[in-house]
Amino acid sequence: MSSYKDIQRLTGLSLATISKYFNGRTVLDENRRAIEEAAEQLGFRPNTIARNLRSGRSRTVGVLLPALTNNFHLTIIAGVEKALHDAGLSVLVAASPEPGDAVGLLMSRMVDGIITVPPPHDVPALAAAAAGIPVVQVDWQADGLATDGVFLDNRGAGALAARLLIDHGHRRIGLVGGTPDVSTHRERSAGFRAELAANGITPDDTLLTAGAWTVAGGQESMRHVLAARDRPTAVFCASHELTLGALIALNDSGLRLGRDLSLVGFDARELAMATLPRLSIVEQPTHEIAARAAERLLARLADPGADPEPVLVTVDPHFVPGASVAHLDG
Amino acid sequence: MSSYKDIQRLTGLSLATISKYFNGRTVLDENRRAIEEAAEQLGFRPNTIARNLRSGRSRTVGVLLPALTNNFHLTIIAGVEKALHDAGLSVLVAASPEPGDAVGLLMSRMVDGIITVPPPHDVPALAAAAAGIPVVQVDWQADGLATDGVFLDNRGAGALAARLLIDHGHRRIGLVGGTPDVSTHRERSAGFRAELAANGITPDDTLLTAGAWTVAGGQESMRHVLAARDRPTAVFCASHELTLGALIALNDSGLRLGRDLSLVGFDARELAMATLPRLSIVEQPTHEIAARAAERLLARLADPGADPEPVLVTVDPHFVPGASVAHLDG
DNA sequence: CTCTCGAAAAGAAACGTTTCGCTCTCTCTC
DNA sequence: GAGAGAGAGCGAAACGTTTCTTTTCGAGAG
Structure with missing residues (x-):
């Protein structure tokens, strides 16, 4: 709309001085007032685009x-x-x-x-x-x-979930995990497995899944885990999407959350509040x-x-x- | 990094011609090739900021x-x-x-x-x-x-929910609604009430709430509705947040979703999939x-x-x- | 072989800022 | 009271494009 030139017309000051003002550098009080008045009257704002071009920063x-x-x-x-x-x-x-x-x-x-x-x-x-x-x-x-x-300390997050389940007396524990091609999931699963191992629980690969990092993937992994010959007593779901998928599969199975199967979710705070009973989750501080x-x-x-x-x-x-x-x- | 000037140096062409090329206007084949080669070599991309400044559009x-x-x-x-x-x-x-x-x-x-x-x-x-x-x-x-x-056709959304509940035989129906100061909520609630009225259901103001448009607001409204002397058989929650709040309050009350109280939620697709039983919801096509x-x-x-x-x-x-x-x- | 006409290229002026030297005016010091 | 130094203002050149106007070039017509 309006530019320094318009302010110049109203105040008689040079562009350099006007620029100084708008960059917070010192200007005579009298001039400051003049500029402010002119800017007010014009509804002026310095043009960011021009600033960027000249200064090289946007x-x-x-x-x-x-x-x-x-x-x-x-x-x-x-x-x-x-x-x-x-x-x-x-x-x-x-x-x-x-x-x-x-x-x-x-x-x-x-x-x-x-x-x-x-x-x-x-x-x-x-x-x-x-x-x-x-x-x-x-x-x-x-x-x-x-x-x-x-x-996130993804190893730590996995370990945290494992420790929690172990502390509650679970020994037969499943994982609804994501594919290991993304570092985040690799680490999360690794931390989880390591903690199990550190507590003398031999990983059972039929319970430790690694599927697509989606709701559908979570459903499928959960179905797989629930269908295992010797069903686990607890499961950790390693992401929001996986948690949701797993919950759906669990509900579909007729088993009851918390009673028939313990579950620790991930990053699904809203979900966690709405389920019955409420979900325990590991959460990353987004x-x-x-x-x-x-x-x-x-x-x-x-x-x-x-x-x-x-x-x-x-x-x-x-x-x-x-x-x-x-x-x-x- | 590099600019038209660099391309000019490499090709000997004028800035105007180079600009023409980068704006898709016709240029001699020979020049086109020269420019493309130079641009490739420099890893050049026209500077959007300068373009914006000059052309007045960003x-x-x-x-x-x-x-x-x-x-x-x-x-x-x-x-x-x-x-x-x-x-x-x-x-x-x-x-x-x-x-x-x-x-x-x-x-x-x-x-x-x-x-x-x-x-x-x-x-x-x-x-x-x-x-x-x-x-x-x-x-x-x-x-x-x-x-x-x-x-969204908010009146229609409210009416849709009401009709659904009525069609399922409900007559004593509650609303967990938002404050009427925002048009969206005003309309949604109005549509809901109108549909009730159109079906000969006299609105009972103790069941039709209008609280803060938040999870906490939903909880409070739901508690209020559940505490009514003659508890409704069904409730409509008029937003995502209100739905979540209402669910929490419902779970806390010990009443069972779908059995003790029917509920239609709003815009909470993910939540809807995770509850037991699944939530019926009205959804806006975001x-x-x-x-x-x-x-x-x-x-x-x-x-x-x-x-x-x-x-x-x-x-x-x-x-x-x-x-x-x-x-x-x- | 010149003339005309159209397409494409060139030159130069903008767009609205910032910034680099200068100049000017004070004030402070010796 | 002169010289230095600080503080503020000014003019002009940039930043990298687009676009207006003018020039050049070549082909086709007469």
Whole structure:
């Protein structure tokens, strides 16, 4: 709409001075008032685009996700927006469900940094981008992408669930897990198995499944586990989707949650509140993850000359108790 | 990184010609090849920021939401991103939980349009923005904001739920509703009551609640309804949050879903699958709403001279059957 | 062989900022 | 009272494009 030139016309000041004012640098009180009055009258706001072009920074960060179908990922947007808004940065959302130039798109918009759950096909482009601007990975770590990252302690999360079940006296324990091709699931399952082993429970591979990381996958794995000759007394579901799928399969089976089968879910707080009895879950602190990722990015932006060595942040899972884990005697 | 100037250096062509090429206008075959080769070699991409500045359009739309805590709203982002990505537009996310200059922020970034669930305090600014760029409202309509909009047929959704319960023989029916200050809830409740009345059921105000539009509000309303002297046989919960709250209260009460009390929920597909028995719900087609909103915006962008009269699109609710509504005889 | 006409290329001016040197005006010090 | 130094203002050049206007080139017509 209006520009510095209009303010110049009204105040007689130079563009340089007006620029100084809008960048918070000191200006004579008299001039400050004049500018403020003119800006008010014009309803003026500096044009961010022009600013970006000239200054080479856009005060925008790209959030690149493999898809926007996943609740966890959407929540990342929310957390990042919140954290960055306070720092005066905006969020540009990009989904990259299939190969394309999503990273290039962000770069051409001059984003100052990228926070991403790295879509596999974008990893090379991300690596290239990381040479120029800070990149922070979240949720899972891509091979060959050496950048800062914020991840759940997935081993710990798996172990936490296992320990809980063991502490309640369970010995015959199943796992509804995800395929090991994504590091997050590999670790979660590994932590779970390790904890079982550490407690003298020999893993029974017919009970420890690794299916598709979806609701359907969870259903199928759960059916499989329930059909085992010697049904487990407890099961851990290693993600939100798997938990939902498993619950559906359990309900369909006619077995009763908590009574016939104990269950520890993952990341499904809402679900957990609505089931009867309430679900006990292991939960990742999604907002904290997003906030820490934003924090990392801001730190990199604040100090571009810092040690380029990637900083990896690990956050701890919570346990949210419910009533879906029965106490077994003996 | 690199710019037209670098391509000029490599090809000897003028900036104007290079610009023509990158805008898909015709260029001598020989030059086309030269440019492509140079661009390839440089890893060049035109700078979107400079383009925007010069052309006055950013090929970006702002999605302005009151908060990012609500799942429905996050899903709007997803749907809009998908629809706009195909048209070559990007999505800038802005949350405006408290008064501020969120709209100004978007405008200063030269967004070509805005899709919004209008935060009340931003309505005046949105109205001003709407004079310059297309604005599309979604979910609920703000007073005094005459723009295109895409809304659920909320009256119809309320009526749908009522009819379903009536058809199953219920006569004593409760409502867990939201405060009437937001049009969406007002309509939903109104449709529900109207349908009851149309079937000769005198509304009983102790059963028809209107509390805070939150999980806690749903819990409270549900407790209230269950405590009524003559408890209803069925209840409709008018939003996702209210449904969750009501379920929690129901579970806490010891009454059994579907057997002791029939329930129709709203917009809680995931929850619906996990309860026992499954919840019957009325659902709004979130992705369709987002897609239609994007479509409206694209139409406005394509034809800026069109009739400025607001176009209002209404989408129909679905019914997703479950087993939480008992059939009453007589 | 010149003239005309159209297509494509070139030149240059914008778009709205920031920033780099300067200049100017004070005030402080010796 | 002169010189230095700080603080503020100014003019102009950039940032990387698009677009308006002008120029060039080549082919076809007479």
